[in-house]
Amino acid sequence: MKAILFDKYGDPSVMYSGETPKPIINNNEVLIKVAAAGINRPDILQRQGGYPPPKGASEILGLEVSGTIVEIGKNIDPKFKDKEVCALVTGGGYAEYVKTTLATVLPIPKEVSIIEAAAIPETFFTVWTNLFDSGLLKKDETLLIHGGASGIGITAALIAQAMGIKYLTTVGSSKKKDFMDNLGSFKTINYQDEDFEEVIKNEIDGVDVILDIVGGEYFQKNINILNKFGRLINIAYLQGPIVKANLLPIMLKRLIVTGSTLRIRSDDEKQKIRDSLQNHIWPLFQKKSIKMVIDKEFSFNDVKKAHEYMENNENIGKLLLKF
Ligand SMILES: NC(=O)c1ccc[n+]([C@@H]2O[C@H](COP(=O)([O-])OP(=O)(O)OC[C@H]3O[C@@H](n4cnc5c(N)ncnc54)[C@H](OP(=O)(O)O)[C@@H]3O)[C@@H](O)[C@H]2O)c1
Structure with a gap:
């Protein structure tokens, strides 16, 4: 699959689009075909070498995505196959496919497009x-x-x-x-x-x-x-x-x-937050009381420009990387 990779820490120029193996899911995971990934400040820190991924997490950048579930593990309810979702991930979002457990997967609110939904989970x-x-x-x-x-x-x-x-x-x-x-x-x-x-x-x-x-x-x-x-x-x-x-x-x-930090928390802890969001925030999307603020959408190949834009403190709200 295609992914944004880097072989050494440094400025945005270290990132490039390359080929890497598609993640292999276990019985309790799903594979998401990524429509878009949210760009977050921690991605920049990780690229600079100051924010290593937790043990077991993908080395690829990207903490949140939206997309379609294309594979499900043996222990996952089949109703999740082909569902469009957004998800918090421990890494690996800047890629064509990313795997995760269901603990951090949420349905896309009807009022939000599949691309915009990539900007929801992390923040x-x-x-x-x-x-x-x-x-x-x-x-x-x-x-x-x-x-x-x-x-x-x-x-x-x-x-x-x-x-x-x-x-x-x-x-x-x-x-x-x-x-x-x-x-x-x-x-x-x-x-x-x-x-x-x-x-x-x-x-x-x-x-x-x-x-x-x-x-x-x-x-x-x-x-x-x-x-x-x-x-x-x-x-x-x-x-x-x-x-x-x-x-x-x-x-x-x-x-x-x-x-606090979020990324290193257990699936159980994250699932409780996910449930709170679904109970308290998803109804606010339905009522149109919350409208996402997306500053810019960048194409996959423009990831360097996207990181530069964020590092220059230019963004008002969220930045997205589209596939
Ligand atoms: N602990 C956690 O769980 C967690 C999770 C996610 C993110 N974070 C952290 O939260 C922060 C925001 O993340 P984000 O993705 O929302 O970032 P972002 O959109 O890039 O925004 C960061 C903003 O901080 C301001 N800023 C930068 N350097 C500053 C400085 N030296 N003094 C004062 N203000 C400064 C700038 O706004 P102005 O132009 O207005 O100054 C900049 O636009 C990041 O540091 C990130 O690592 C923590």
Whole structure:
């Protein structure tokens, strides 16, 4: 089969389209013929050598796909054969075929095209489990989303908006600010022009939950602006994981500081998130309360351009690779 491969770590030029054996499924797996794969920031880290796949996972990039189930293992209900689905995978999405168990496979919402559906799994699994399982976010609370226009950030915004939760975002350009304002962000702070800690202290007092991908100097500011019993959730450290901080606000305001990664979790854990998504988010697609934000679709052969675009922080929402 065709796949995007690389033989050494490096910049986007290390990737090429090549031939590799088609995955062989076991009794509990299905084989998906890929229509599209979502592109995520972790793919870039993996390509650079900073995010090795977990044991047993494919070395090929790609954490989410949409497509058609073309083969099923002996223990899989035959009703799944020929079904169009989207799936979170532990790797291998940038290829013609990818295998997975059913634990992370979801039907494609009718309101979403088969191509767009490739952009759902990675960010929806991540955002759901972090905001609600760890972050215990409630309807009457206020959420701050850093990296608001990222794939993760926009997913958090879409979910909060559809559930009637007030959210604010930080972004790095006026174009992204305009976009997030139009999407429904209560307040969008362009960190190039304003200090988010000052704006939040002066204009809204504080926030209850923060979803942060930045870390670094944001850490102290985050714990400073959280309300009593607030929760800080870090799912990446784009400004670095090492900080010097005054931790007193954590004690005084009884804050929770947490974080998580998704890829290394067990199938059982992922299946619980999948079920939550199907119960809570799929009805919101049906009601048209959530509409996917896809910035660009790239063809399989343009994968280098797609990675460059993401590395330049140009994307607003998700990027897709089409086969
Ligand atoms: N822990 C998990 O389970 C998990 C799962 C998925 C993704 N992630 C992480 O979540 C992050 C977002 O992923 P994604 O695919 O949504 O990425 P993305 O669409 O590429 O967005 C990342 C955005 O972060 C902002 N940014 C980049 N460098 C920054 C810096 N030094 N300081 C402040 N902002 C910076 C940029 O937006 P601006 O132009 O607005 O600054 C950029 O567009 C990645 O770091 C990824 O590794 C974690």
